[in-house]
Amino acid sequence: RKEVEQDPGPFNVPEGATVAFNCTYSNSASQSFFWYRQDCRKEPKLLMSVYSSGNEDGRFTAQLNRASQYISLLIRDSKLSDSATYLCVVNPNTGGFKTIFGAGTRLFVKA
Amino acid sequence: DTGVSQNPRHKITKRGQNVTFRCDPISEHNRLYWYRQTLGQGPEFLTYFQNEAQLEKSRLLSDRFSAERPKGSFSTLEIQRTEQGDSAMYLCASSPRLAALTDTQYFGPGTRLTVL
Numbered sequence: 649r650k651e652v653e654q655d656p657g658p659f660n661v662p663e664g665a666t667v668a669f670n671c672t673y674s675n676s677a678s679q680s681f682f683w684y685r686q687d688c689r690k691e692p693k694l695l696m697s698v699y700s701s702g703n704e705d706g707r708f709t710a711q712l713n714r715a716s717q718y719i720s721l722l723i724r725d726s727k728l729s730d731s732a733t734y735l736c737v738v739n740p741n742t743g744g745f746k747t748i749f750g751a752g753t754r755l756f757v758k759a
Numbered sequence: 760d761t762g763v764s765q766n767p768r769h770k771i772t773k774r775g776q777n778v779t780f781r782c783d784p785i786s787e788h789n790r791l792y793w794y795r796q797t798l799g800q801g802p803e804f805l806t807y808f809q810n811e812a813q814l815e816k817s818r819l820l821s822d823r824f825s826a827e828r829p830k831g832s833f834s835t836l837e838i839q840r841t842e843q844g845d846s847a848m849y850l851c852a853s854s855p856r857l858a859a860l861t862d863t864q865y866f867g868p869g870t871r872l873t874v875l
Contacts, residue, residue: 652801656799682863690868691850691866691867691868691869692802692850692864692866693866694863694864694865697863735801735802744807744814744815745790745792745807745809745814745815746804746807746815746817747792747804747864748804749794749801749802749803749804750801751799751800751801752800752801
């Protein structure tokens with residue numbers, strides 16, 4: 649089993665739609681969780697951190713479910729500019745500083 | 760531009776040659792990471808520096824790979840005797856804080872390596 653798994657998609661949605669991605673992680677001791685966004689041929693950039701209580705930033709909401717070992721990202725009112733690959737990132741807390749990236753979920757928002 | 764910079768941006772080499780990449784992190788960032796990314800995959804962790812100390816290396820980092828951060832500022836990643844399987848995008852990221860277990864990582868644009 650991979651340490652971090654994501655549905656690769658692609659997700660094709662119309663503008664204005666709500667879309668949700670999940671990401672599962674295998675190490676129950678994992679401490680830190682993030683969503684990064686990567687545009688085609690660009691470097692990853694932090695979208696948001698994921699806190700135990702969940703967090704919201706505008707149209708984006710991230711949640712953590714420790715019991716089921718997954719994090720989620722919800723995008724409301726999708727924009728064309730949201731088209732990108734969304735990477736789930738986990739620190740497995742194995743005593744080091746290694747961070748694990750999922751393979752990413754591709755999102756296409758169409759007019 | 761005060762972001763993370765990487766040089767060269769592209770490198771084409773023949774199998775068996777050695778290559779070296781450079782990463783200049785954001786000034787005063789203590790943490791520096793190297794990753795490798797292939798098409799359709801997320802970045803794979805290679806190694807981590809805290810200041811000049813290399814504190815963690817992935818099993819992916821064979822003995823052909825070596826990384827340094829001599830003065831705790833820029834870092835180099837060298838690949839010796841390159842193989843076609845080394846073809847990938849090599850990403851560098853830096854992070855500002857030591858207190859947090861994991862902090863926001865700021866990525867450079869990457870060096871795309873093609874081994875012929």
